[in-house]
Amino acid sequence: MSRIVSLATGLTRAWTATYTTGLPGEAKASRRTEIECDLWEQRNAAARACEPSYAVAAHILARLILGMPSDMSWRAHSAARHERRVQVKESRSGRTLFVLALAIAALPVLMGAGTIAGDITNDGGAGALWGLAVVIAGSAIVAGLLMSQRKPVLGLRLVAVGVVVISALWFWVLFIMIPIGVALIAFAYFRGGRAGWPRGAGTV
Amino acid sequence: MRRKEGALVPLEVSILEAGIDLRLRGLPAFHGFLIAKEVKQRQDARLLTAHGTLYKALDRLQRSGFLESEWEDPLVAADEGRPRRRFYRVTAVGEAALARGGIITTQPVPQHRPGLATP
Numbered sequence: 190m191s192r193i194v195s196l197a198t199g200l201t202r203a204w205t206a207t208y209t210t211g212l213p214g215e216a217k218a219s220r221r222t223e224i225e226c227d228l229w230e231q232r233n234a235a236a237r238a239c240e241p242s243y244a245v246a247a248h249i250l251a252r253l254i255l256g257m258p259s260d261m262s263w264r265a266h267s268a269a270r271h272e273r274r275v276q277v278k279e280s281r282s283g284r285t286l287f288v289l290a291l292a293i294a295a296l297p298v299l300m301g302a303g304t305i306a307g308d309i310t311n312d313g314g315a316g317a318l319w320g321l322a323v324v325i326a327g328s329a330i331v332a333g334l335l336m337s338q339r340k341p342v343l344g345l346r347l348v349a350v351g352v353v354v355i356s357a358l359w360f361w362v363l364f365i366m367i368p369i370g371v372a373l374i375a376f377a378y379f380r381g382g383r384a385g386w387p388r389g390a391g392t393v
Numbered sequence: 394m395r396r397k398e399g400a401l402v403p404l405e406v407s408i409l410e411a412g413i414d415l416r417l418r419g420l421p422a423f424h425g426f427l428i429a430k431e432v433k434q435r436q437d438a439r440l441l442t443a444h445g446t447l448y449k450a451l452d453r454l455q456r457s458g459f460l461e462s463e464w465e466d467p468l469v470a471a472d473e474g475r476p477r478r479r480f481y482r483v484t485a486v487g488e489a490a491l492a493r494g495g496i497i498t499t500q501p502v503p504q505h506r507p508g509l510a511t512p
Binding site: 201205219220222223224225226227229230231233234248251252253254255256257258259260261262263 | 424425426427429430440441442443444445446447448449452475476477478479
């Protein structure tokens, strides 16, 4: 398997691991195994058809990126079905803010994936690594926000780590990243607070 | 795509149609990548259905009782040196929903049949 296909496969695995984090064992294992199987079948079919590596990698990345909104929606529904639900009545403005925060957090994931895709087609390397770091950090923020009510401590840590890493990677726009990062961390903190944390609700 | 109340979305219809088509061609069960390939051919699309879109649709179809699934024997997968496949089958309820033009009239059923293995 070529390096760029390995990279695309690794990104898909990392994203799958991110959005299934915190789900019950069965749901998590099922989704991860299905994605693993899908990746294997796609690589195998591409090898039989002698498809060029960059095309296979770009195809895998496109499937990853285009499916991200569905992944997040599936995760939210799975969590609602399976996990201990923290009963919090959230106002319409609270839900709007949550969606906005998720959209902001998803932006670096998409931009990082775009950088990787561009770098792969140009047969580069450093840009892809930078993009990978951005994708992972952005995914951490998304995952942190998603679990900020059910597991406030872990959620807040993920958001904070993601914000710090992205700020470091995008240091030339630090004056924008600092207020956005502080807002995301504060939002995760207050969502955890609404669930009763730190009075016993927040468990890692 | 926003779901119309009580109806299957086009991807779900395509999955059911492709599943039935595969059965008629002698493949009673399908896994995710196989159905993605079938749907791509039927829709004459450039790309396979995105991972998230595909597996979310399969999950919903199963919860609605239109598909049932079973994990492959781990020994078979190990012998062939690949990950385990999850095999889906279109149920009679799924066929009936398709015959009604994708209109859902049944209640959701439990996701897993008793005794089915998970990975």
